Amino acid sequence: MSTLSNDDVTALIAHVHSKSIEKALFPFVKHIQSLLSSRCDLGKTERIAQLVSEMGVRVGQAVEQFVSAGQLVAGENPQLAAELSEACHLARQAGQAIVQQTQYQMEPGRGVVYACDRHSLVQAAKRLVQAVTRVLVLGDQATVLQLLAAKDRVTACLTELAKRSSFAEFMSQFAELGQHMVQLGQLSGERQADVKCEIARCKLAHMRSALEKAVGLQLTASKLYLRHPDNTCAQRLRADVLAHMRLSLDSLADVVARRQQERQSRSSPRLPDHQILGQLASERGLIGHSVQVAQALDWHGFELAWERCLTVCLLISQLHSCPPCWWAAADWLEYYVQTLGNMLLTSMRALEVLTPASKVAQENLDAFLDTWRCVVTNELGHLLLTVLDQASTLGRRQNTLATNGGNGAGGSGSVSPETSAPEGGSKKAANHAQAGPLPSKAN
Template structure:
């Protein structure tokens, strides 16, 4: 959260979620307004009255806020004392602000708005600190809910692992499914609320594991029940249970910020080492006499050592290996020239960067940039080649056929081929991690590496089980599920490679897909009961043009939103979400990305429509600041956008039976999404100008916070959280 322009209003508490931050922003804004309005020697009657209204509104809102906070304290005994103290301090600070702004009858000759500026700063600081404390304590309740939900899932998971009959399994798995849905809702909201992009990426990876493993657990458990004496079936099932437990623990480690957990360890990517080296080298400009390149030299050697993952790999070609070694040698030579130039600057006691040192700094940075490019070419080229080789899924088809024929020797032979492909993919994910360019993408590479490492052996054990029981339908279904997980991960790597390429080319690298597990109750029964299918080549060709338009429009929307100074503005956040989900739909039309089936696409379309309607709500708030024809024109465009979003929502919920009807529904969803993006793109420029101009000298009118700020789970319980809610 940006620091207020006047007065030290730092609450002293680290804010880790966007919902808490967004709730505090209006409070900080109004308190800052109060303090700043003391700076002038004389204020108008209108200004004095406005400031007095703000003070009274703050006090009244704090009273409502505290009442809800105290009610929460009664429901959560372990927080009672802390919450009670924070509420007491908030009430005291709110009363103080009301008294300080109560200047009595206002006259035009009043020299000041309030007399005690020091007292106002003190009361404001106390109010911000205590309110933040209440919000953070309420946030701890959300964390407690996630931990409790995880514990319930673990208990049921233990029961599920020990069942011995199909009847018992069906009963407990039904309970497990409901508990997983609740856990998915809580963790999905938490993931979207996190400010730290690394934690958000780790949460997305762990939740993706849970989503995919749920189906694996179902078929692996059924196979084990059907063939209780089969060792490969038991191995297959045990691996799924273990991976689910690890993912559940990782989620809780993230939300509770447990120290020393595996999910908190950042991989040692070369891109991070390059960034640190360049910072050290460029730091020599600031004060050549106080700095030394010795540390940069050690960083360079460590960086070059990491390139051995590329040069030592048996899959790296001779020419490519020589090219990487040549660039490393050039970087070392530039590092030695840098040391020489720095020594020369020291000898003449240069207080500013000499020309020779400046050139040496530039060449050192350029040489590691060239090294990064060379490594990126190597990693990206190998990834693209591996994806082409794996696109036919030959080992998977061969394993399915050998298993269905009961040919254990063939299963063993094809398993060796799959294992070799797995090792190549694992190593290649490690290379992509080195050149990922951002920490979230680095974490996604690690997740992909772990997935291939785990799923490969699971496919083999499932194939062995089928070979031992070739007539078993459940064993065949189980193998299909694990093969689909492998194919899905290959698709995710293709998307990952494109994102890494975007970063290397200077494009935005933070566009992550909408990563949410299915939300029960969100989709209509028609959609839930629909059969998920994939588009064939002809159907993909039919929607390719419209899909490409989605890609271009989503990029245009992103570019337009990047112009906004306030990136946490609700219009920006909702607009970015709409663009990101439209980008996912574009990838679907190419047979790529996170959306695998038509059911995934319709779910995405429905969620996009909801996000679009939230965007309309935010835009309507901006419309209230206009008058006359300008207001009518913008209001009309917003109404068109709302109608398009409602049309998209209705279309996504309309049942479609048969292949032809399903394809028409897909085409309609893509076309309507294109219309939504077009309208958004037409509206944003005018809103951007309006938002830039909306900085009035007098305090802004007190607004109803319900339409302006993000609402998160604990805020729905804290009805008075939006402190500047009008009476």
């Protein structure tokens, strides 16, 4: 093999998970490919040999920049220092080899004579790309470790928060929680923008949004508990919010560290897509209704609407041709709506037990009602409309093809896997859950 093919490049970067690594790596790889092409395919004139030699020097300089950055990261991350130092050493060696192997000399009667043959240069180039990729991947791992450390600080702060028995102590600890959440929000937001996997981006968006809302709920639930420590509803509510935050933090860490499990198939029978879409279409008015009955404190009406919200999540996740970002959102929202609905009912019961004269119980309930409205309207409602709009657009396209005598005569309304998730549709579905930064201060 006389060059570094695109297949070789694809195999080398298969374990790259972030856009920033690709952004740094691809120009470098293209430069290497250009060097090999010039060396192997453009002949042995002195002009070409000089060009190849200059390109080899530029590659060596680029490697030194990668190595310098890698060494800085190694100094800041003792856990990765040994691996990074070794990767940097191998990258430097490979870069120096490229510089040496692209040198030439002019010999009488032979013309240009390179320092090595083509095969040796190609093998050195492959070793170089592997070494530089390793440096970048380890640097990316350092970013992941930094985020996981920020998550651990938030988790530890939550543990301390649960121990506070006076309002003054609680507020002091809560202010510290806010500071740690700011840092976690910044790091997780950067990771969300950088990660290549669309499913991971969608999950991170929902988890960051959930954590942002949970901070405010933690404040009101804790106020209620500290004011009424003997009330079982207040005890349960604070415990539920803490458990929800811990689970969300653990889930965020799993996604960031790529420890998330593969999607498991649903145990319930799966319907054809056109039947699922028909049921979803009948739920267009659900979102507003669920908010109205919750605000009216209609327990029975809310429980029915809540159950229907969970059914919507289940139906979306069961679409056969559902783009991955849709079922990732539906799976997460099914958990979130279930958890939030339980906490909202507990807040309703707390107000009923403590009577409407309890200002802190009313404020707590208002916070949970606002969060319910936000989640159901902005997240679940937007996802539902995105699914239905996409299906409607596809249906019109199929009807047009059928009218024009094309292959789109399948008027059953089902969505084909090949056409259900065009790039624009997938981006629209993923973008609906884009969360802003986590709160910058404790309120």
